[in-house]
Amino acid sequence: MxxxxxxxxxxxxxxxxxxxxxxxxxxxxxxxxxxxxxxxxxxxxxxxxxxxxxxxxxxxxxxxxxxxxxxxxxxxxxxxxxxxxxxxxxxxxxxxxxxxxxxxxxxxxxxxxxxxxxxxxxxxxxxxxxxxxxxxxxxxxxxxxxxxxxxxxxxxxxxxxxxxxxxxxxxxxxxxxxLLQYCPRQVIAHAGMDAFTQALEAFTSRHAVWLSDCLGLKALTLIGAHLEAFYRGTDPVAAERVLMGSYLAGLSFAMARLGVVHGIAHPLGVLYHVPHGYVCGVCLPHAVELNREAMGGKYEQVSRALGRDLLEFIRHLLDELDMPSPFRGKPIMEKGTIIRDTVAAWSTKANPKTITPADVEWLLTRLFLP
Ligand SMILES: [Fe+2]
The missing domain is CATH 3.40.50.1970 (Rossmann fold)
Known part of the structure; x- marks a missing residue:
């Protein structure tokens, strides 16, 4: 690297x-x-x-x-x-x-x-x-x-x-x-999951470098440790920690780029009018499953940093932030367009696993499962 x-x-x-x-x-x-x-x-x-x-x-x-x-x-x-x-x-x-x-x-x-x-x-x-x-x-x-x-x-x-x-x-x-004290709870949840996704996608990107890894892993631990408390308003320092984490995640992905979650989030967000961070959050566990093998030792590295298995951690966080899938049970609109746009996206090209149309279809099936 x-x-x-x-x-x-x-x-x-x-x-x-x-x-x-x-x-x-x-x-x-x-x-x-x-x-x-x-x-x-x-x-x-x-x-x-x-x-x-x-x-x-x-x-x-x-x-x-x-x-x-x-x-x-x-x-x-x-x-x-x-x-x-x-x-x-x-x-x-x-x-x-x-x-x-x-x-x-x-x-x-x-x-x-x-x-x-x-x-x-x-x-x-x-x-x-x-x-x-x-x-x-x-x-x-x-x-x-x-x-x-x-x-x-x-x-x-x-x-x-x-x-x-x-x-x-x-x-x-x-x-x-x-400035974050006026942020509505739902925005805290959605934006926080966007930052978490960005940090993880940068950390596992095929363009990751040592510096982006340092920034990305610190972002993951800051957001992972403090987002729930920020959402619940239980800890006065939580907002500052998540703000720092979000900044580090931004610096990290500006360097290493993102992955398939950001590739699919754009067409899905536009078609279903779902906020960006919300789409990212609910896509993330499925993308982690898809990428698990290609992530290599980074899966364990993030799990160790978070103090819990990564997939379990994400699912638990989504529950705590009251973020069920907004796509569950809905018909998949314009499937061909979503697949084409996701495969072609700049972010998808940085995903650790090379993403095929069949991979995007698998993600859609999981997201829209009744
Ligand atoms: Fe994002």
Whole structure:
């Protein structure tokens, strides 16, 4: 196994601590005086947005944009881009869950790009440098603050895929656990299982290296040990631990990529309108069964780190987080499309076992079993 990949990109600066979100405007002043702040609904509802805007350094002009919610679409990105350009923004910040961060990230990356967002969503390289991007997660799960891709859905073609470019890496990340106190329990569960899946898929990826393994295994133990307590609200430090774990998982999979769970999660999520982390969580035990042989000694390594057999651990965690399969007993829609998209996915190509159409069909059968 290689120690490092051929190339990796990390965020330039990361600030960690309770209340650090309030440092965002002063930190962003280094990128320019005009900023655009994209955020989710809860930021305004809990008064954080008002406090931030009250504390702007003199001469700073910040426009705000609230994401209406739901999975981020190219049409959302186009509206955000239009606003950022009209405002003549020098930097873009995202404070929110994965959807808000992905939209803000893509907006910063494509700010000076000459073609339509759809062209880059279809894989074209970004020709022009973008703006500085600052990421402040308010959920612990997607790891978007640590990666160079923005997952967006083209609602016209129903294709959910990434705009991916090194230029999308955040210049600034702020990990403030106090922002997680407003996270709904269901989001804690879904996002937490997304992070756990990302850590495990990176750890068992065929592109894993020593550094991604260090990050991934630590992420698995942090999330594994604290997610249930975070969900139940029984331990005040649990949120911080899961937030750290989610960040490490993001850094890890940015380096090592993912696996078949993320390959199948996109088409299933789009077709059945199930949140990404929910799909990942319920797919994970079946994928682990499918991959068990190809994972080699890593299965035992993770089991030892978690203090329990990996498969048992995942099934127990899903029970504790009240995450039954949303697919159970339903008809499989557009099976051929799901199989084709899963086999072709960038994530699937990194799976430890080479995934065939028959493997995807087996996964679907297990997921949709009555
Ligand atoms: Fe994910």
């Amino acid at each position: 290689n120690v490092l990949p051929e190339k990796f990109v990390f965020p330039e600066r990361t600030l960690i601590g309770t209340g650090r979100v309030m440092d965002l405007p002063a930190e962003c002043a280094r990128y320019g005086r005009r900023g655009l702040l994209a955020h989710g609904r809860s930021l305004a509802a809990h008064g954080i947005l008002a406090s931030l805007l009250k504390g702007l350094p003199s001469g700073m002009a910040v426009a705000t944009w609230e994401h209406a919610g739901g999975e981020p679409a190219l049409s959302d990105l186009d509206r955000l881009l239009e606003m950022a350009r009209k405002h003549r923004a020098d930097w873009i910040a995202g404070i929110g869950g994965g959807s808000v961060l992905d939209l803000a990230k893509a907006c910063a990356g494509l700010f000076n790009a000459p073609q339509s967002s759809e062209v880059y969503h279809n894989g074209a390289a970004i020709e022009t440098p973008g703006l500085a991007f600052a990421a402040v997660p308010t959920t612990a799960g997607t790891g978007s603050e640590a990666t160079v891709n923005a997952v967006l859905t083209n609602t016209a073609t129903r294709q959910k895929k990434s705009i991916r470019d090194d230029a999308l890496m955040a210049r600034l990340v702020i990990l403030d656990p106090s």
